[in-house]
Amino acid sequence: MVELQTSPLDTIFHALADSTRRRMLSALGGGDRTVSQLAEPFSISLAAASKHIKVLEQAGLLRREIRGRTHVCRLDPGPLASAHQWLAAYEHFWTERLDVLERLLREEDARPSPPPTSLPPAEEGDDA
Template sequence: MVELQTSRLDTVFHALADSTRRRMLSDLGGGERTVSQLAEPFAISLAAASKHIKVLEQAGLLRREIRGRIHVCRLDPGPLASAHQWLGIYEHFWTERLDVLERLLREEDAQNAPPPAEEGDEA
C-alpha cells in the first residue's frame, strides 16, 4: 500500500516538475480545454502538447474525453491532495523555523533599541 502511494506521489511530482505541464493544469483550473487550446500558449507542436497531456493523464491530474475528433481535457485535482499532504509535513518544519527566527530578531531589536527617554528630558 505504501509503495503504491509512493509510486503515485512520484508520478504526480514528475508531472508537476515541468513548467509547461504546470501551466496546462493552471489553464484547466479555469475549465475544460481542448488539446489545441492547451497547446496554444506554447511554441510547441500538437504532438508535443499531447505528450505533456499524456503525462498529466497518467498522473491522474486530468481526464480526457473524446467528442468526435476533439479531445477535451478537464482537471482532476484529487491527486494534488496527496502532494499537498506530503508538503504539509515540511510546512510544519518551516513554520517552526520561522517562528524561532522571528523570536531571535525581536530579541535583537529589543537589545539594539535606544533606551526610553526619561520624563523631563528634552531633546
C-alpha cells in the same frame, strides 16, 4: 535501471516538474480545454503537447472526454491534494521557525545528539 516500483507520488511530482505542464494545469483551472486549446500558448508541436497531456493524464491530474474528434480535458485535483498533503507533513519546518528558536532558548541544557523527532507520515510509508 528498469525502475520496477514507481509510486504515484513519483508520477505526480514528475508531472509537475515541467513548467509547460504546470501552465497547462493553470489553464485547466480556468475550465475545460481541448488539446489544441491547451497547446496553443506554447511554441511546440501538437504532438509534443499531446505527450505532455498524456503525462498529466497518467499522473491522474487530467481526465479526458473524447467528444467527436476533439478531446476535452478536465482538471482532476485529487493527485494535487496528495502532493499537497505530503508536503504538509513538513509544514512545521517552515512555519515554526521562531518557535524552534524560542524552544532552544528555553531548554535547560543542550543535548549533544537530539533524539530523532521523526515525521508523522514519512520514512517507509512515504509513498503509500
